[in-house]
């Protein structure tokens with residue numbers, strides 16, 4: 001009885017798989033499972049939302065280069081591979097579900113005191129984005145200046161004393177490259 | 179020449195002399211060693227992450243209500259500025275500064291943020307004879323302008339040249355320096371404005387003991403990426419702001435010769451045992467006098483040296 005149920009379940013899952021997921025050797029997501037575009041607007045008012053072309057980026061990089069092991073691909077970093085060696089995709093794939101948007105708030109910092117916590121140095125959301133994006137953009141000659149990806153808002157101009165808030169004798173340069 | 183210009187050592191010598199005289203008088207002294215606050219907060223600065231965007235500078239300027247900068251914060255020509263042969267430094271208009279370093283072995287520029295390091299045993303604090311400075315349990319070294327007499331000993335004592343003086347009024351002396359956003363943020367458990375603004379999480383805020391642990395883990399896990407040293411773990415007796423880097427620290431402007439123990443340790447011992455106003459003032463004033471006269475001496479010597487150099491040049495010609 002038990003095995004029968006299992007077989008039925010597997011068959012059912014396979015059926016779903018063939019319909020919704022592009023069939024592949026392993027239970028691994030690929031780019032076609034993912035959204036074509038993602039609006040990133042969770043943070044700061046200094047810059048407007050960023051329309052992230054997910055589809056275009058998936059042509060440049062494999063899923064695991066941004067999503068670690070969560071899409072079912074094997075991680076490259078040997079340090080991660082010590083624990084994450086399964087091929088199963090995770091329920092949680094989107095960045096913000098693991099990377100805290102408010103990384104330095106009191107409550108979150110308190111959780112770091114748990115001596116059993118392994119990932120105690122996990123970057124917050126803003127850090128995770130930029131560390132990953134900028135690193136790769138440097139290698140692939142993608143944009144690295146702030147304003148090449150972000151449009152500055154009026155609040156941003158005020159904060160940076162630039163644009164219409166520039167000091168009288170100031171000179172403004174747009175974005176920063178190195 | 180470098181030796182000659184080291185004002186701090188000079189004054190320290192003066193203070194230590196007074197201190198040892200007092201110690202002699204009081205025979206045996208017990209050094210009351212302050213271990214720092216165990217739950218104090220800190221920041222780990224990861225130089226490999228900083229991209230020199232100056233978001234931290236902009237955030238600090240607004241948070242601390244500092245004056246409008248000469249150039250916009252998204253103007254990166256400031257990295258090429260030199261002031262008296264030195265890169266930019268913190269001053270009364272900027273509590274934090276980011277400087278660029280071009281290290282030949284590395285194919286991209288490196289950036290380093292400067293601000294008060296919030297020493298565990300601050301030299302500014304121990305050297306201040308009216309106790310204008312406080313190290314709070316949260317880890318900040320803050321300053322009380324109401325009691326400051328404007329003597330500027332702290333400016334000389336600080337191993338990182340951080341406190342600066344606001345000259346706007348002769349009667350209201352005011353030292354200006356980074357206060358770890360104590361009033362507006364830290365005391366409520368919030369991260370400093372600069373940390374919050376950093377897009378690269380080059381600044382990691384947390385309990386000092388925790389961020390220290392993170393630094394050690396990063397060095398260990400990314401084998402060969404970092405120099406195996408956390409600047410500020412032991413320097414000057416430990417600082418709340420600490421640094422990790424992928425190039426030797428002296429290549430990015432750090433003073434690697436600062437002692438591994440608190441500055442002015444001897445003075446502190448001394449302060450613990452004698453009513454300081456009675457004993458330290460004469461010493462200080464002698465120090466000031468010497469400082470004042472020494473300046474002339476330095477000038478004289480410099481002129482003499484220049485003359486020598488000129489003579490040499492002429493000799494060669």
Ligand code: SF4
Nearest residue numbers: 294295297300302336
């Ligand atoms: S860095 Fe200088 S100003 Fe800051 S706490 Fe240390 S001695 Fe004081």
Ligand code: SF4
Nearest residue numbers: 238356358359370372
């Ligand atoms: S901690 Fe606060 S005062 Fe200090 S540099 Fe950062 S923003 Fe400025």
Ligand code: SF4
Nearest residue numbers: 228229231232234376
């Ligand atoms: S905000 Fe962060 S990345 Fe930008 S200059 Fe400051 S420390 Fe560096």
